[in-house]
Amino acid sequence: MKYLFIISFLFTACYSITAQNAVFKTNIQLMELEELKAEIFESEKEYKIAFIFDQFCLASRDIFPDLDKLYKNSTQKNFDLFVVTNNKEKKQQDLEDHLFYYGYEEPFYIIKDKPLLGFFKKTILNICDSCDYKEMGYSDFIVFNENNEVLVQTNYNQTKEEHISILKKYMQ
């Protein structure tokens, strides 16, 4: 019994040291819009969430810590999250720094063929042709089911609390 306790203690101590020293890695992928659409639609998860993000937008910065908690605390992992950023390819390092600073591990996507104008219209219509892109802003998101049907499309009239409460439902 004494040895069992010692082994268990050592295991816990080693695990805690490993966890503390774990090297943090960001997850940024560069892809074209079509590739992103394929990535979302080919996911076999129950829910697919496409979240529109801007590193310098206050609404995005405000909601993301809560989203991050939901992401890190999810136990069932019944969803895939796609954080679509409007960063240019050459600004990848800025995004990298932002994610490193806050410890965000979520998958972020930079669009290679990001249009000079009309990022919202082109990006949103590409992944959801039935969505009203004019109603959406940074920190809005679309939830698809496993058949790629739209379950929810948020809009900029909704509050942060409303967004979080919707995310809670799907990020289990």
Added chain:
Amino acid sequence: MKKIILLFYLIALPIFAQEEYTYNFKNSDSLDAYIERYELPFQEEDIYITKDFENSFRPYSESKFLRSPRIYVFNAEGQFLESINNITSEKKLANFKKIRKRPEKNEPSLDFWTSKIVHYKTGNDYEDPKNYDYTFVVNWDLIESEQTEQLIEIYSEWYNVLLRQKAKGENIQIILLNIDLQERWELSPYMRKFVLENVNRSWGE
């Protein structure tokens, strides 16, 4: 002379206006309680306080090195590079290439400051023979105010990102310097009263 010291001290203290807050002396228990209450991710071995009032706290208070929340960055030679606040922290702490390279002129070295601090629990002098590429002195205090939640977020973000940098392999040292008034100074009852009266009168104004 003491009044002059206190004047410097009052000027140097952080300005997060709150009328209700009453200053008092702190000890390792009050620091631990604050850390536990607000779930600060601080590791015990990184926490330091000023050694005494006259020879340690006074030089700090007469300098620009007693502001909070603030980080003071020193290079491998112990030269002061720059201070980081919550506006510049994201850029500089996530990417050390963005930290100023040229030391500031006429500023005391890291050794000068670290000779004035002790570990908050053991009271042992700061001693670290290892050479680091950067040393980050993170100033913090136990002020309770409307801004406490915001301050806790800042302290946590700063410490966590520096721990991530360490885990990534950056050769850095982190000193969490608590800048509160300390029981450990063992001031006479007269001096304690004098210090508190002056500090708290100033904050009420």
